[in-house]
Structures are given as structure tokens and as C-alpha cells.
Amino acid sequence: MSAYALFKKDLASEIRTRYAVNSLIMFIVVTISVILFSIGNEKISDFLSGGLFWVVIFFSAMSGLSRAFVSEEERGTTLTLQLIASPTTIFSGKLFFNLILVFAMNIIIALLYSALFNSFVLKNFHLFLYAFILGNIGIAIASTLIASIIAKASSKGTLYPVLSFPILLPLMLTLIDLTKQAMDGTTFQSSYVELAILGCYDVVMIAASFMLFDFIWKD
Amino acid sequence: MIWKIFLFVLLAFVSIAGITFPIVAQPAHWYEFPLIMGLGENAKIIFFHVPTAWLTVIAFFMSTVYSVKYLRNKDLVDDIKAHTSAQLGMVFCILATITGAVWAKFAWGSYWSWDPRQTSIFALLLIYGALFALRSAVEVEEKRAALSSVYSIIAFVTVPFFIFIMPRIMRGLHPGSADDTNAGTVVNFKMNGNMLLIFFLSLIGFTILYYWMWYVGYKSMLYKEKLNKQYH
Amino acid sequence: MSKFELNAEKITKVFGRRLIFKDVDFACKENGIYGISGPNGSGKSTFLKIITGIISPTKGKLTHSFEGKIIEAEQLHNFVGYVAPYVILYDEFSAVENIHFFSKIRGITFTQEKFDFLFQHFGLFDRKDDLVKGYSSGMKQRLKFIFALIHSPKILFFDEPTSNLDNSGKEKVYQTVKEESRDNIVIIASNEDSDLALCSSVLELQNFKIEKR
Numbered sequence: 001m002s003a004y005a006l007f008k009k010d011l012a013s014e015i016r017t018r019y020a021v022n023s024l025i026m027f028i029v030v031t032i033s034v035i036l037f038s039i040g041n042e043k044i045s046d047f048l049s050g051g052l053f054w055v056v057i058f059f060s061a062m063s064g065l066s067r068a069f070v071s072e073e074e075r076g077t078t079l080t081l082q083l084i085a086s087p088t089t090i091f092s093g094k095l096f097f098n099l100i101l102v103f104a105m106n107i108i109i110a111l112l113y114s115a116l117f118n119s120f121v122l123k124n125f126h127l128f129l130y131a132f133i134l135g136n137i138g139i140a141i142a143s144t145l146i147a148s149i150i151a152k153a154s155s156k157g158t159l160y161p162v163l164s165f166p167i168l169l170p171l172m173l174t175l176i177d178l179t180k181q182a183m184d185g186t187t188f189q190s191s192y193v194e195l196a197i198l199g200c201y202d203v204v205m206i207a208a209s210f211m212l213f214d215f216i217w218k219d
Numbered sequence: 220m221i222w223k224i225f226l227f228v229l230l231a232f233v234s235i236a237g238i239t240f241p242i243v244a245q246p247a248h249w250y251e252f253p254l255i256m257g258l259g260e261n262a263k264i265i266f267f268h269v270p271t272a273w274l275t276v277i278a279f280f281m282s283t284v285y286s287v288k289y290l291r292n293k294d295l296v297d298d299i300k301a302h303t304s305a306q307l308g309m310v311f312c313i314l315a316t317i318t319g320a321v322w323a324k325f326a327w328g329s330y331w332s333w334d335p336r337q338t339s340i341f342a343l344l345l346i347y348g349a350l351f352a353l354r355s356a357v358e359v360e361e362k363r364a365a366l367s368s369v370y371s372i373i374a375f376v377t378v379p380f381f382i383f384i385m386p387r388i389m390r391g392l393h394p395g396s397a398d399d400t401n402a403g404t405v406v407n408f409k410m411n412g413n414m415l416l417i418f419f420l421s422l423i424g425f426t427i428l429y430y431w432m433w434y435v436g437y438k439s440m441l442y443k444e445k446l447n448k449q450y451h
Numbered sequence: 452m453s454k455f456e457l458n459a460e461k462i463t464k465v466f467g468r469r470l471i472f473k474d475v476d477f478a479c480k481e482n483g484i485y486g487i488s489g490p491n492g493s494g495k496s497t498f499l500k501i502i503t504g505i506i507s508p509t510k511g512k513l514t515h516s517f518e519g520k521i522i523e524a525e526q527l528h529n530f531v532g533y534v535a536p537y538v539i540l541y542d543e544f545s546a547v548e549n550i551h552f553f554s555k556i557r558g559i560t561f562t563q564e565k566f567d568f569l570f571q572h573f574g575l576f577d578r579k580d581d582l583v584k585g586y587s588s589g590m591k592q593r594l595k596f597i598f599a600l601i602h603s604p605k606i607l608f609f610d611e612p613t614s615n616l617d618n619s620g621k622e623k624v625y626q627t628v629k630e631e632s633r634d635n636i637v638i639i640a641s642n643e644d645s646d647l648a649l650c651s652s653v654l655e656l657q658n659f660k661i662e663k664r
Binding site for chain 1: 345346357358366381
């Protein structure tokens with residue numbers, strides 16, 4: 001499968017150079033540390049710790065997910081990719097890479113977070129798990145698409161969060177709400193609507209992305 | 220020319236009526252509005268706040284429509300039309316946020332409380348801001364047009380999530396959201412006949428005004444482009 | 452009898468306010484070697500990119516067809532081989548790895564025979580496992596040819612094909628061009644007289660007219 005081959009290429013490149021992984025892990029550590037230091041000895045509420053969790057996730061995503069397209073653009077290999085694959089293949093491959101990256105990052109963040117924040121206790125773990133999975137997929141899709149947009153613009157670093165935030169906002173709001181519900185121990189039944197929203201978001205974003213990517217990719 | 224005069228008269232009437240018609244407990248004359256519990260004189264802001272919010276959404280919708288057109292035809296005029304819409308949309312969004320915050324202060328006690336509709340209008344403000352940031356970051360015209368069109372469309376796709384789903388799910392203070400028991404008359408269109416009339420006139424007037432501003436805006440941008448472009 | 456056909460009608464390209472060329476017609480209906488020439492800045496690379504389908508023309512119609520059927524932009528990439536100074540390969544990988552990845556992404560398989568032949572022909576067989584990072588510009592140029600030929604494309608676009616090459620490299624390229632032109636279409640954009648000498652017809656971009664030799 002061509003898209004899978006593209007993913008393998010990116011993965012091999014990453015393993016060989018280790019550009020992203022090192023800086024990303026440090027970024028996660030730094031972000032969590034900043035939050036810990038800002039809180040100091042104060043006790044924070046559950047809801048607050050739940051919200052901050054997604055803040056860390058958002059900024060880590062902004063740090064790591066643009067690489068997929070920006071590195072190609074900066075090295076001049078965008079043309080090479082255009083010569084060997086169709087736009088759909090390119091997007092699928094990059095999306096797959098970012099999906100893996102998002103899950104890897106967020107699992108690390110979740111583990112670190114639950115270890116370091118006492119108020120981050122999930123009574124309904126299954127609810128959180130579903131929200132986590134659906135949410136990560138949504139973050140990956142939207143972030144990949146926006147990454148392809150900013151790769152073609154200047155001031156990519158600052159532009160990326162500016163463009164991504166409005167698009168990710170409905171997702172983040174729902175995720176924060178679901179996290180709170182998971183902490184409260186709300187049942188699956190009552191959270192059904194929120195989970196459906198996450199699912200809808202994923203479906204809509206993926207459809208829109210595939211349709212629009214051609215226009216971004218081709219000059 | 221005639222319809223410009225008509226527009227002027229309409230908006231003048233709406234503004235004067237909206238601001239000066241007194242609010243009394245038992246309206247006796249056609250130029251008096253009924254009193255709504257908890258709102259008093261401040262209800263009049265509805266004539267101005269709702270149209271600005273309405274217009275910013277219309278502008279965004281139009282911007283997206285022209286973005287889709289651009290992607291199909293690659294005609295830069297469509298991009299100019301979309302951009303003009305977005306500019307107007309931004310202006311009205313700021314106005315809607317401010318008038319909304321003013322109303323919030325009087326009705327609920329604080330300027331901002333992260334009510335779903337307030338969050339939505341703020342999100343729209345962020346979308347517009349992002350759109351302009353993107354445009355200023357791309358030099359090449361066709362690329363700029365293509366990228367901002369795509370972003371408009373993606374942003375538009377997230378709008379239903381905000382406007383329809385959020386208020387239903389989240390608890391909020393805004394008239395019409397899940398928890399709202401009071402101020403029902405205002406939003407459920409059980410407004411008194413006069414108020415309803417002035418309200419709709421205001422809506423119509425502002426919409427025509429928007430269309431006119433958009434038309435003038437995009438034409439002037441077009442001419443500026445034509446003046447700048449000489450092949451050599 | 453060529454199975455692949457390229458037809459470009461009234462191609463016009465404008466970048467912002469600058470007109471690069473207007474109403475250029477270019478058609479390749481037979482196998483052979485076609486040339487595109489013009490001074491620096493006349494838009495040779497731009498024109499080449501347009502007829503390859505990499506960038507869109509401002510105006511004009513472009514068709515690629517194979518055995519009578521039109522090929523859409525999404526399927527075009529495996530029919531096309533492209534060599535240019537601005538094509539960059541992945542320098543953290545070796546030559547072999549680059550070619551392997553590209554072939555997998557293209558979704559084609561190649562025979563080990565063809566692979567070995569190309570590497571031998573372009574004199575990179577001994578260095579095939581070295582990282583591209585350590586290649587000289589001449590070696591990179593030769594690797595680009597391997598990149599362009601490994602998937603047996605039907606139409607080849609060479610932009611400044613002999614840049615960075617020594618005489619033996621140039622010979623190899625000319626050999627390849629003549630070989631490929633028997634069954635496929637080869638288009639060369641260049642200023643070098645020796646490159647253009649191979650071409651049966653040359654499009655002079657400066658004037659937008661074709662000179663038949």
C-alpha cells in the first residue's frame with residue numbers, strides 16, 4: 001500500500017535522525033513542569049486538572065504534528081513526493097504517521113499526568129478511554145490538514161497554533177467535558193451524545209480533508 | 220439611488236424606534252414596547268446585537284460560498300469577494316461580541332461568562348483572525364487564495380458543531396440554551412407585535428446595508444488590483 | 452508509434468504581475484526527443500513543470516493520454532520520469548534506500564536486473580549503499596536519473612540534464628536519451644547546444660515558436 005510505504009519512509013527517517021522524538025519528549029516534560037511550577041503547592045480541583053491535561057495535549061500536538069509537511073517543504077522534497085504519488089496517497093501516509101505520533105505522545109502525557117497530578121482520578125475509565133481514542137483521531141486529522149496548509153506559508157511555527165485552535169476548539173471543549181464526566185463517574189448512557197459528537201467530528205473532518213487536500217497540495 | 224434612500228430611511232427609523240420608544244408596563248400606543256421582567260430598557264439592545272450576530276454569520280457563509288467557487292473556477296474575483304465578506308464579517312463579529320458583552324453585563328451581571336453562545340462568537344472571532352493571519356503569510360496570489368479558501372471551508376464545517384450542538388449540551392445563560400427558564404419571551408418570538416416589527420425591520424435593514432458594503436468593498440478591491448496589474 | 456501523447460494548447464503562465472509566456476502550443480505525438488530552449492529566466496523550468504502537471508497554467512489546455520485514453524493528474528506520476536536541479540532526494544538514506552522507498556510509494560515493483568543495470572550504467576553501483584548526504588553533486592545528478600528511470604516511465608522530462616556532470620556522465624546521459632527515445636517520449640529543457648543537438652525539434656520559448664531541424 002502506497003500510503004503505508006510513505007509512513008514507513010517517514011518512520012525510517014525519524015528513527016535514523018531522531019529529530020522529532022527527542023524534542024517532543026522534552027517539550028512534553030517542559031510543559032508539564034511549567035504547569036506544576038505554576039501551581040506550586042496549591043491544590044487544584046479535578047475539573048481544572050482535567051482541563052489542563054488537554055492544554056498539554058494541544059500544545060504538544062502543535063509542537064510535533066507540523067513536521068510531517070513542514071520538513072518536506074523545508075528540504076525541497078515536496079516536489080519529489082508530487083512526482084511519485086497522488087495527493088490522496090500523500091495525505092493518507094502523513095495522516096497515518098501523525099495518528100501514530102498523536103497516540104504515542106498522548107499516552108505518554110496521560111501516564112505522566114496521572115502520576116504527577118493527584119486530582120486526576122478517573123472514576124469511569126472506560127468513558128475516558130473512548131473519549132481519548134476518538135479525540136486523538138480528531139486531533140490527528142485536523143492537525144495534519146492544517147499542517148499541510150501552513151507548510152506552504154511563512155512564519156509556520158506561530159501560524160500553526162493560530163490556525164489549528166479554532167478548528168480543534170469544538171473537539172477540545174467536548175473532550176474537556178467528557179474528561180470531567182469521566183472523573184465524576186458519569187455513566188456511558190448520559191455521555192452518549194458527547195461521544196457521538198466526537199465521532200461526527202472525526203467523520204466530517206476526514207471527509208473534508210480528503211476533498212480539500214488536492215487544492216492545498218497542488219500548485 | 221432610490222434604494223439607498225430607502226435603506227437610509229429604514230435604518231434611521233429602526234435606530235430611532237429602537238432607541239427612543241419607551242418601555243412601559245402596559246403598552247397603550249403603537250410606539251410603546253412592553254416591559255419584560257429582568258430586562259427593562261436594556262431589551263432594546265436586541266435590535267442591534269442580534270443583527271450584528273446575524274450578519275457576521277451571513278458574512279462567514281458568503282465567504283465560504285465564494286471560497287468554494289474559487290476552488291472550482293480559480294477566478295481570483297471570487298477570492299476578492301470572499302475576502303471582502305470576511306473583512307465585513309470580522310467587523311460585525313467584533314460588534315456582536317461587544318454588544319453581547321454589554322447585554323451580558325446588564326442581564327447576567329458580568330461581561331463574560333463562557334456561555335456557549337459567547338464562546339461561539341469568540342470562536343468565530345478566532346476563525347476570522349486566523350484567516351487574516353493566513354492571508355498575510357502567503358505572498359503568491361493564487362496560493363493565498365487557494366489556502367484561505369480551504370481554511371474558510373474547513374472552519375465553516377466546524378461551525379455546526381459550535382452553534383447547534385454546544386448550547387444543547389452545555390449549560391448556559393444565553394436565551395434559548397438548555398438551562399434557560401427566564402427571558403423566554405424574547406427569544407421564543409413571543410415578542411409583542413411592535414417589537415417584532417422593529418426587530419425584523421432592523422434585521423432587514425442591516426442585511427441590505429451589509430450587501431451594499433460588500434458590493435462596494437469588493438468592487439473597490441477589484442479596481443485596485445486592476446490598477447496595480449500591468450503585464451510586463 | 453508512440454502510445455503516449457502529450458498535447459499542450461495555448462499555455463499561458465503569469466506569476467503575479469509577470470507574464471512568463473503566452474499561448475504556447477506544444478505537442479508530442481510520436482516517440483522521440485523534443486527540446487525546449489531559451490535564455491535564463493525565459494520560463495523553461497516553469498513550462499516543463501506545467502506540461503508535467505506539477506503546476507497549473509494560468510490559461511490553456513493540457514492533455515496526457517496513453518493508448519488513446521486520457522490520463523488524469525492523479526494517475527500521471529507513474530508515467531512520468533523527471534530530472535531537474537531542483538529535485539531533491541532524501542540525504543539521510545542511501546541511494547538504494549531512496550530507490551526502494553520511492554518504488555514502494557509508487558506502488559510498482561522493479562526487477563533486480565533493471566536496478567543493477569541502472570546503477571551500473573550510471574556508475575553508482577559501488578556507492579549504492581552510501582548515504583546520499585555524502586554524494587557529490589555529479590553523483591546526485593546521476594542518482595536522479597536512476598530515480599527517473601526505475602519505474603519505466605513513458606515520458607521523460609529532463610531539465611538541464613547534463614548539469615554537474617563530467618564528460619563520461621554526459622555520455623551516459625546522451626546514451627540513455629537515445630535509448631529511451633526509441634520507445635518513449637523524451638523532452639529536454641536546456642541551454643547547452645550539445646543537449647539540444649539531440650532533439651528533432653526545439654521549442655524556442657523566447658519567441659513561442661517551434662523550429663524544426
